[in-house]
Amino acid sequence: MSPTSTPTNAPTNAPTNADVRRARDALRGQVIRTPVLFSESLDALAGCPVYAKAECLQHAGSFKVRGALYRLLTLPPQDLADGLITVSAGNAALGLAHAAREFGAKLTVVMPESAVPEKLAAVAAYGATVVTEGVVDAAAAFARAELLRAEHGLTFVHPFDDPMVVAGAATATLELLEDRPGLERLLLPASGGGLLAGAIMAKRTLGSDVEIIAVQPSGAAGFVASLVAGEPTAPPVIRTVADGLTAPMPGRLPFALAVQARTEVLTVADKEILDAMVTLVRTLRVVVEPSASVGLAALTHEPHLRDGRPTGLILSGGNINWRLLADTLRVLPGVA
Structure with a gap:
């Protein structure tokens, strides 16, 4: 796939590679180019080099501001x-x-x-x-x-099922792949699918061969239910500590892009999410919310991922309930 091409079978309302590049240019100076964090102790726990883009340090505390700003710029x-x-x-x-x-x-x-x-x-x-x-x-x-x-x-303004919102969200992955071109795999939180769809578009825009894996809480697995049904479908229950991953179902555009890209979808339990959140706080010294921790949860609990491949995470947000953070840090093991 060349950086300038767009698949002929792409969803008809998908943003183009040119849209993603325009979003990058338009948002330059409007959003923070957040740092990519790493830690030897995190690598040891994960069984591979891990590079985490800290969108928890973004304006308004999450990657969501990227899509929001670009959507308003185009309205x-x-x-x-x-x-x-x-x-x-x-x-x-x-x-x-x-x-x-x-x-x-x-x-x-x-x-x-x-x-x-x-x-x-x-x-x-x-x-x-x-x-x-x-x-x-x-x-x-x-x-x-x-x-x-x-x-x-x-x-x-749809929070995730909008081509310009997706184009804006794509800039987070675009920056990560530019800053760490040697990444072989990305693990991304997924719910409505805006960040995931943006990652797929960023990969196409750069002509990258990075593998993209979506991760959901087992208590809010809308993409899993949708893949079984063949269309966006609500999961049987939505109950998870990861409040940022509770969309009623995936958006039609993100779902279509994920299916077209043959995206693997993994699920993780709430206990695994909270364990991963503590690990990120302890090793990277940043505050993240549960939704931002699902990628690491999958990386540390899925044996087939412990293969040494350089892996990227997007720490999607840091807007946590402070009582939850305090209680979790107090009761989970491994925290001094």
């Missing part, structure tokens, strides 16, 4: 003027709230009542209007957002 001015609305358990809301403030646009965010309190407070602090009452889960949030959009004439 018609009238859509911005009409006001924006989105749905999120937290990180997409924070990313779009940051972007909306930068553009001077009004934003309404529908969030589940169970959202992490720190995320709810941070979204409101950016100046967004937060709607939670009666929103019991992500599916209910999307339904409420549609009612509000129609009632008030707002512009809906």
Whole structure:
């Protein structure tokens, strides 16, 4: 695959390689080129060299700001003027709230009542209007957002199933592959699929042969259910400590790209996720949320991955419930 080609059987609404390059250029100076962290002790635990891109240090605390900013950069001015609305358990809301403030646009965010309190407070602090009452889960949030959009004439910004959001998200993987061209494998958190779809597009844009593996919590395995069904499908249950990976189902665009790329999907248990989170805090000295830890959880619990191949992780966010972090650090072994 050449860096300038796009597969002829790509989903019709997929961003192009040119879109990804435009997103990279447009976001230069607007987002942080986050560092790639590594540690000999982490390598020893994982059984391979590990390079972790710290998007937990990004504006608004996650990679989501990349897609949000680029989507607003590509929106018609009238859509911005009409006001924006989105749905999120937290990180997409924070990313779009940051972007909306930068553009001077009004934003309404529908969030589940169970959202992490720190995320709810941070979204409101950016100046967004937060709607939670009666929103019991992500599916209910999307339904409420549609009612509000129609009632008030707002512009809906999808948190992951949008080609320009995917193009913006792709810049995280693009930077990682540019900074560490010797990587042979990427392990990425997946839920709605924006980061995963962006990684697939970044790989195509650079003409890289890196292997991309998606990782989900076993309690929110929407991609697994969708692969069985052959179309985006909700998992039988969504219950996980990784609140950032609780989309009701994968987006149609990310799912189509993942299927086309024949992406392997792995699942990890909540205990494995929390173990990995502690390991990242201890070895890399950064605060990450459970959602950002699933890649390392898979790497340390899947025997077939302990093969010595240089592996990249994207630490997708650091917007954690502080009580959860304190409790986890206190009770898990291996923490001084």
